[in-house]
Amino acid sequence: MPTLIRPACPQDAHALASIFVDGWRFAYEGLLPRAFLASLDVCERERQQKELIERSVRAADYWLRAADREGVVVGVCAFGKCRENNSENTGEIYALYLNPNNVGQGIGFSLMQNALAQLSYEGFTQASLWVLDGNSRALSFYQKFGFILTGKTKHEEMFGIKLLEREMEISLI
16 A cells, blocks of 8 residues: 655644644553553644644645545654754654554655655755654664764653663764
8 A cells, every 4th residue: 555755734733732642652651651652632633733734834844644544643743953962964753653553664764765855955965863762663774774873861850750772873874
């Protein structure tokens, strides 16, 4: 079944919110508290997605892509200018999530290819991302693209939960 990677549009907000919530529950099971994952709210996330979709329309350095299979959104990737690095040459993959029922079907691969191609087209010579410590599935996926761990880590508090994240980078030239 072909997958269309396209810019997210306002009508995608609910589907993207569901993908983020279900994607977090799938990807971070055993890594984040179960009660926290259960508390994630699609309606709250939908409001955030509407704002991010609007930002992707207005901003020249932020993109939000939807993976569409026969009119059903099954994945999402957000990317743009690197938030951590002051270099104008570094882009960042902010998020990549799939509907858990679609993992292993090449959709994540298509989303990542699209994001890296767009970043390269925009003149970025490298891309970075942050992976949650212990998320071996994501680490392996990113390594297949050529991302390498830089050794840089950061401690971040999100939703009252302390997280350790590891930076990965890839050259786009």
